[in-house]
Amino acid sequence: MSRSNIFGLVQIARFAWSAALFTTLGCRGGIVGDAAKADSEPSDTSDTSDASDASDASDASVAPDTAGDTTSSPPDTIDSAVTPDSKSADSADSTDSDAAAVCVKAHGGPMVHIEAPAGSYCIDVREVTTEEFNEFIIAPGAPYDAPPFCDSAKSARPVRVDDPAQQKLPIAGHGNFFCYAHAYCKWAGKRLCGTIGGGRAPDGNTDPKSEWFFACADGTFNHRYPYGATFDGTKCNTSASDREVPATHAGCHGADAPYSSIFDMSGNAAEFDDWYLAGDGATGGTVRARGGSWRADDDASCEAYKSFGSDSEYPPAGFRCCADL
Numbered sequence: 001m002s003r004s005n006i007f008g009l010v011q012i013a014r015f016a017w018s019a020a021l022f023t024t025l026g027c028r029g030g031i032v033g034d035a036a037k038a039d040s041e042p043s044d045t046s047d048t049s050d051a052s053d054a055s056d057a058s059d060a061s062v063a064p065d066t067a068g069d070t071t072s073s074p075p076d077t078i079d080s081a082v083t084p085d086s087k088s089a090d091s092a093d094s095t096d097s098d099a100a101a102v103c104v105k106a107h108g109g110p111m112v113h114i115e116a117p118a119g120s121y122c123i124d125v126r127e128v129t130t131e132e133f134n135e136f137i138i139a140p141g142a143p144y145d146a147p148p149f150c151d152s153a154k155s156a157r158p159v160r161v162d163d164p165a166q167q168k169l170p171i172a173g174h175g176n177f178f179c180y181a182h183a184y185c186k187w188a189g190k191r192l193c194g195t196i197g198g199g200r201a202p203d204g205n206t207d208p209k210s211e212w213f214f215a216c217a218d219g220t221f222n223h224r225y226p227y228g229a230t231f232d233g234t235k236c237n238t239s240a241s242d243r244e245v246p247a248t249h250a251g252c253h254g255a256d257a258p259y260s261s262i263f264d265m266s267g268n269a270a271e272f273d274d275w276y277l278a279g280d281g282a283t284g285g286t287v288r289a290r291g292g293s294w295r296a297d298d299d300a301s302c303e304a305y306k307s308f309g310s311d312s313e314y315p316p317a318g319f320r321c322c323a324d325l
Contacts, residue, residue, distance in 0.1 A: 107136070122323040123262065130170070133161075200275060236268065249267070269317065271291055284310045287307065
């Protein structure tokens with residue numbers, strides 16, 4: 001073959017290679033352009049072709065052209081465990097766990113965390129038992145923190161109850177019992193239930209800022225009883241149950257969490273809250289016990305209460321404690 005023929009073949013080959021290269025780059029330039037156009041227009045998530053587009057755009061051979069495009073495919077490091085929704089849930093769980101830990105106090109039974117519009121607090125899940133109250137009676141040097149009208153009760157603490165059958169039942173019925181209840185709650189690292197956000201219990205028996213009433217009414221204020229708006233004699237320990245003694249009634253609790261973990265606020269033992277009218281000096285005051293008792297029927301409601309002298313012996317009167325977070 002002559003030198004001129006060889007030169008002609010080389011030129012033809014160069015031309016064919018250039019045309020192929022131009023076609024390839026032009027096609028790739030079209031993909032990048034489509035991806036950029038997609039960035040400027042709303043995407044249709046129902047279009048399954050997006051997946052193939054994303055696959056093409058993530059082709060390593062065109063990485064320099066798509067380096068600034070963050071919409072073509074999700075980062076490989078996204079973990080579903082740290083999406084905003086799950087992070088919020090984790091945070092809520094952590095908050096609840098922290099609150100539950102704060103609700104563990106020095107003495108007494110378990111408490112539950114209540115979140116109310118006016119603030120958060122803890123409340124005993126059940127009435128203070130004879131066994132728990134006995135610990136206070138025999139505790140050496142247990143502090144006696146009660147209102148001034150209770151001073152006369154300091155040197156006359158109630159007698160310990162050793163009857164095994166009574167140990168898990170609510171303590172009730174001592175004279176000066178409001179004073180001892182007040183002192184017990186303080187000793188336990190708690191307090192009698194007062195006003196949400198701080199202070200003694202409000203005067204009104206249906207005040208929404210009352211810690212006791214808020215917990216009893218299931219946090220809704222349309223519950224006359226912990227379990228609902230209508231009396232049900234099978235739910236709680238009232239005269240309708242024919243028990244005639246304090247007990248623990250498993251069915252007597254709120255309808256919704258966390259109130260479903262709070263027992264016997266209707267019937268059973270009537271419960272002191274931190275409301276009183278102080279007497280003259282140390283001569284006694286007026287106190288109240290809430291929620292009715294085992295003696296009551298449909299008036300064993302969240303709004304029910306009985307007021308009497310602090311030095312009186314009212315057999316159905318018991319108590320539970322509240323606490324700050």
